[in-house]
Amino acid sequence: MPLLEIKNLTHFFGGLRAVHNFNTTIEPGEIRGLIGPNGAGKTTVFNLTTGVYKPTQGQILFDGQDITGKPPHQIGKLGISRTYQNLRLWGNLTALDNVKIAFYGRIRYGLLGAFFGLNGRYEEERRIDQEARELMALLDIEQYADMVVSGLPYGIQRKVEMARALATKPKLLLLDEPTAGMTPAEMEETMEFVLYIRDKFNLTIWLIEHKMRFVMGLCSHIQVLNFGEIIAEGPPEAIQNHPEVIRAYLGTAVT
């Protein structure tokens, strides 16, 4: 059974058709790529999948369950998590708190615990603290745990965001341009890192990226989006030489 299945997804912003008839099937364990020129609707597809927008038409099935139109926090709880193209960390909080708050959906002590310290709150908080710190150690950022996140270097912030995304215990992780603003060396590192977390956490990864080396090196299957429609899909080699893709990216010669 596929982990994620999107059928005939169409979305309008007012009169503008942002996504049209988008279909995809992602199998567990896959690393899937979504590419396309700026404004093609890639991020909109991610936003529709995670419930930020309610699709005008179409159906999204996750793990066999219809999640179309569900609010993001429920979708997050079911096992989809994401990082953002421009970092969206909680800037006034410490790195550790950024990771810990992502445990919200699994906190069991409830309001009684929060207000009165009941329901085993202190034990659960200790466990969350420990798990969050372990996760940060895995990403090599445990030394930044108690620092306010807005003061950290960009690369560290990216890792904090990744740790936060993993803290929700996702099955499917959406990465929106994970290498934006990185040097080639950092990009290589990120490639290895993506493979590492996929194996470590049994993840399925769906990523948007502009750097072709990154996409071609990681993904087994790539879809190309232009003006909200899929213009090509297939394995990396087929995409690289696809005439439609070249035309979308480079334009056509004037005749």
Add this chain to the structure above:
Amino acid sequence: MGHSDAPPQARGWWQRLRAAYRDVPISAWLVGMAAAVLVEAFIGYDLAYWLGLGNLPSFFGLSLIFKRWQQLPAIIAFIVLVYVLPALVATYFVRRLAARWRGGLGLAQRLPSWAYIALNLAFVYLILHFWAQANDYRLLVLRLLGVNIILTLSLNLVNGWMGEFSVSVAGFMAVGAYVASILMVWGFADDKVFGPPVFPEAWAPFFFPIALIIAGAVTAITALAVAIPSFRTRGDYLAIITLAYLFIVKSSIENLDFLGGARGFMGQPKVAESLLIVFVWVVLAVWVMYNYVSSTLGKATSAVRDNEPAAEMMTVNTRKVKIVAFLTHAFWSGVAGGLYAHIVGYINPGSFGLVKSAEILGMLYLGGLNSVTGSILGTVLFTLLSEILRPLKLIKWMVIPVILIFVMIKRPRGLLGFQEIRLPFLERRSQADKEVAHASAGD
């Protein structure tokens, strides 16, 4: 090389003083303050008389600074002799004693943390109690200060942690004050509208907490009417809707004749006369709200403020988080309103106007956003400030805003914005707990 390890060479009395008191624990300071209060209780009146102050300066002589400035030297002498010197001396000796007598410290360490905290709180209360005993004015100011601490902290939940802007504190207070007053008058007073007392008078102190909780709950329910429409969007809407709430509440009460309308409502039984009752409620409120904002569940409120879509994606139920924060704000403001009504013994709609809200906002932004200790500090400083400036009458309300603006320029997040003063005597002593855990694991 060895210079850094050697004790700093004393260059002046000030440096020497600072060096001597650098690492004094707060508990020792508490003993020092207790000593100061006792000294005042014994020689305060006589000393004030000899210094030509006439009566005991009720509030550190602060209100005299502008009223009778010629007495400034006498006031300073009084403060030094009664407060500063005894506090310094007692603190110093307590510290030396504690260093010598380690067994006693060990005993304190072995107490369970709740008992340790309760002991320290009792000590704080005793200091306040003896200080307030000297005259009724101090007692009144301290009780109102307690009410304001609850109000400021509860407002901080919404304006600080949640990052929205609420101005309806006074409105919530009014609802709480009237609900609690109606309950208590109905229960224990002979009133034209509510008839003869329903319960025997002896029950009043026990019914009062229930009345306050009901008052808070009713306030929270009315706040729900504000919360539901305003949390669909972000931005300034909450400020506008809460402003509307404030005016609706105020003019409703003005037009309800059975509540006395604009003339006010009185006859509240005297159940909040003692400082202890207010102190207990303040401790309870601070404890509950501190618990909330220090839990991961409560910290999600700040995540909603910093980036709502990301919070929503990271499984935070943002709608619920916002409603919980807002209703907590309303609940405690209602409770504080009920306390206020019974401290003052008379309420009218005029005391719950926009000015009251502005005053609480002033305390909040002076003390600092996102800070429990900041809210307390802001309230205390603001109260002291308005004591000093009281003789200036109307000009006071021009001077205080100027001071606030100055604070905002120097420290835009308030004096303690986004930070807490550590209060070791009120902390769960995790270090000691850990050691105990280690020791038992080793056995």
